Amino acid sequence: MKDARNIGLFVVLVGLIPFVTDSGVVLNFVMMALYACLLAQAWNVLGGFGGQFSFGHALFFGVGAYCHVMLQLHAGCNPWVALPLAMLASALVGAFVGGLSFRYGLKGSYFALVTLAFAEVFRIVTLSLSWTGGGVGLMLPLSESPANMQFSTRAGYVWLMLGLVTLALICTAWLRHSRFGAYLQAVRDNEDAASAVGVNPFRIKLAAIILSGAFMGAGGAFYAQVFQYIDPGLAFGPHTSVEALVGAIVGGMGTLWGPVLGALALHVLADVTRNLLGQLPGINMVVYGAVLVLIVMFLPRGISGARQ
Amino acid sequence: MFDVSILFASLLNGITTGAVYALIALGLTLIYGVLHIINFAHGASLMVALYGVYFLKEHAGIDPYLAFPVVVPAMFALGYGLQRGIINRASHGKDENILLVTLGLSIILENLALLFFKSDTRTIETAYTLTTVTLGPAMIALPKLVAFVGALVVSALLVWMMRSTDLGTAIRAVAKEKQGACLMGIDVDHVYAMCFGLGLACLGAAACFLLPAYYVNPMVGSGFVLVAFTIVVLGGMGSFEGAFVGGLLIGVVESLGGLYLGESLGQVGIFVIFIAVLLFRPQGLFGARA
Numbered sequence: 001m002k003d004a005r006n007i008g009l010f011v012v013l014v015g016l017i018p019f020v021t022d023s024g025v026v027l028n029f030v031m032m033a034l035y036a037c038l039l040a041q042a043w044n045v046l047g048g049f050g051g052q053f054s055f056g057h058a059l060f061f062g063v064g065a066y067c068h069v070m071l072q073l074h075a076g077c078n079p080w081v082a083l084p085l086a087m088l089a090s091a092l093v094g095a096f097v098g099g100l101s102f103r104y105g106l107k108g109s110y111f112a113l114v115t116l117a118f119a120e121v122f123r124i125v126t127l128s129l130s131w132t133g134g135g136v137g138l139m140l141p142l143s144e145s146p147a148n149m150q151f152s153t154r155a156g157y158v159w160l161m162l163g164l165v166t167l168a169l170i171c172t173a174w175l176r177h178s179r180f181g182a183y184l185q186a187v188r189d190n191e192d193a194a195s196a197v198g199v200n201p202f203r204i205k206l207a208a209i210i211l212s213g214a215f216m217g218a219g220g221a222f223y224a225q226v227f228q229y230i231d232p233g234l235a236f237g238p239h240t241s242v243e244a245l246v247g248a249i250v251g252g253m254g255t256l257w258g259p260v261l262g263a264l265a266l267h268v269l270a271d272v273t274r275n276l277l278g279q280l281p282g283i284n285m286v287v288y289g290a291v292l293v294l295i296v297m298f299l300p301r302g303i304s305g306a307r308q
Numbered sequence: 309m310f311d312v313s314i315l316f317a318s319l320l321n322g323i324t325t326g327a328v329y330a331l332i333a334l335g336l337t338l339i340y341g342v343l344h345i346i347n348f349a350h351g352a353s354l355m356v357a358l359y360g361v362y363f364l365k366e367h368a369g370i371d372p373y374l375a376f377p378v379v380v381p382a383m384f385a386l387g388y389g390l391q392r393g394i395i396n397r398a399s400h401g402k403d404e405n406i407l408l409v410t411l412g413l414s415i416i417l418e419n420l421a422l423l424f425f426k427s428d429t430r431t432i433e434t435a436y437t438l439t440t441v442t443l444g445p446a447m448i449a450l451p452k453l454v455a456f457v458g459a460l461v462v463s464a465l466l467v468w469m470m471r472s473t474d475l476g477t478a479i480r481a482v483a484k485e486k487q488g489a490c491l492m493g494i495d496v497d498h499v500y501a502m503c504f505g506l507g508l509a510c511l512g513a514a515a516c517f518l519l520p521a522y523y524v525n526p527m528v529g530s531g532f533v534l535v536a537f538t539i540v541v542l543g544g545m546g547s548f549e550g551a552f553v554g555g556l557l558i559g560v561v562e563s564l565g566g567l568y569l570g571e572s573l574g575q576v577g578i579f580v581i582f583i584a585v586l587l588f589r590p591q592g593l594f595g596a597r598a
Contacts, residue, residue: 109346117579128573282422289415297398
């Protein structure tokens with residue numbers, strides 16, 4: 001009940017921002033922060049609640065992005081139809097990767113490495129096929145209209161992203177209170193004990209990676225829709241995987257608001273370092289890496305776990 | 309489909325490239341294979357070593373092969389310090405944390421390099437860079453042949469160290485039973501740091517062998533990370549002979565993949581092998597544990 005109230009408050013507060021200001025800078029910041037929240041929350045479902053550390057979440061991101069663009073380009077699909085289909089495709093890839101790696105009992109670093117390898121395979125394959133645009137990438141034609149999911153101002157994208165983030169928050173709140181969520185956390189904390197009391201770890205983890213993949217796919221589809229362009233490096237490169245997991249870890253894994261907090265904090269940090277230190281190449285990423293190390297060292301439960 | 313001589317040249321090229329991969333993977337075998345420290349900063353550390361070799365050559369005129377006595381101890385010290393000062397402290401004894409800390413370290417190292425050295429790709433020129441040796445119907449570059457011999461020597465040294473020295477015994481003890489080793493009076497933190505230091509020292513050696521035929525830029529290491537992990541797992545966790553053979557195998561797969569599937573798709577073979585090994589034979593080719 002408390003979670004529902006907080007999510008409602010979050011939606012109203014963020015949803016009102018475009019009415020308060022029409023500054024492109026502010027709205028762009030809000031949009032990108034929400035986007036980072038979605039990626040972090042998607043990773044959190046599998047990594048935070050399920051304890052399965054994926055280092056290749058860009059795989060689902062890229063599949064979502066490519067499906068979203070290719071459905072529009074090759075099948076003439078409307079983006080409002082393409083988006084859920086892209087999420088479905090990412091979920092299916094999640095089922096495939098999860099099915100294989102959980103069936104063969106990959107855990108810990110092995111699981112991290114296998115997800116990384118899958119992302120790399122997809123990157124190389126999209127790079128090599130002419131069907132996916134190869135290294136040149138794919139571009140979405142410009143045709144501005146809400147029916148086409150191309151808005152004239154950032155406000156439309158903010159609301160669209162807010163809708164997706166809300167969906168992810170509702171799903172996470174459900175994980176906190178539902179039977180499935182309890183199973184998932186039991187599997188995370190002690191897989192043997194969980195299966196001894198009748199939980200099927202394989203099915204639970206599989207469901208988690210499917211959910212996580214679907215949300216990550218939505219992130220990819222959104223990215224492709226906003227920037228109207230996607231290429232193999234953007235889609236499957238390690239950058240997105242890192243952004244997703246760092247957001248969740250800095251904020252606090254396995255919590256509802258941690259990933260939101262973490263993604264927001266990292267975005268503010270990136271903006272501040274960019275403004276303070278100018279455009280020195282790499283300096284903002286140095287700060288980013290240092291924050292990751294310091295958080296793991298001093299706040300292993302993330303910002304939101306700092307009080308305990 | 310292809311002329312035999314092309315196939316032979318491609319094989320030879322694969323084996324020599326594979327030797328360089330093996331060199332890089334040997335350090336990781338010690339770090340990841342033996343002690344299960346998941347070092348995502350392996351590629352970034354290689355990059356640091358390559359810059360070291362590069363600047364020694366450009367500013368002090370020291371030949372890469374003679375830079376050994378400087379680069380290898382320096383990398384050892386870096387590794388020992390990193391493990392003792394940062395990784396060990398931040399890990400709180402959990403595997404996942406090591407993953408994250410080394411990831412953070414690699415981001416820091418790569419972007420510091422970007423900050424100080426810009427993103428330019430740099431190469432060095434030596435008298436022997438373009439020297440080739442004729443082997444049957446094919447020719448290979450001399451630096452690659454040297455790297456092959458270097459990889460062989462380094463892996464032999466590592467095998468000897470693990471089998472016949474006190475440190476090797478201590479490392480094996482810590483890998484098998486940390487608490488027991490601690491009770492026997494082994495300084496576990498010191499052994500971990502020595503392992504990490506030696507692993508990075510291997511990278512120092514790899515950098516000396518690599519640079520005459522290769523280049524350096526801030527991102528050069530990232531391409532090697534997954535390949536190195538592939539080799540460690542393929543060879544069997546903790547097996548140096550396995551890493552050497554695995555490295556050669558991966559080099560050949562990449563070379564033949566490039567020949568038959570084209571330059572960009574050729575690399576796919578490496579990762580497909582990696583996934584297959586992880587799934588179906590996680591003990592690797594030479595691993596003992598089932």
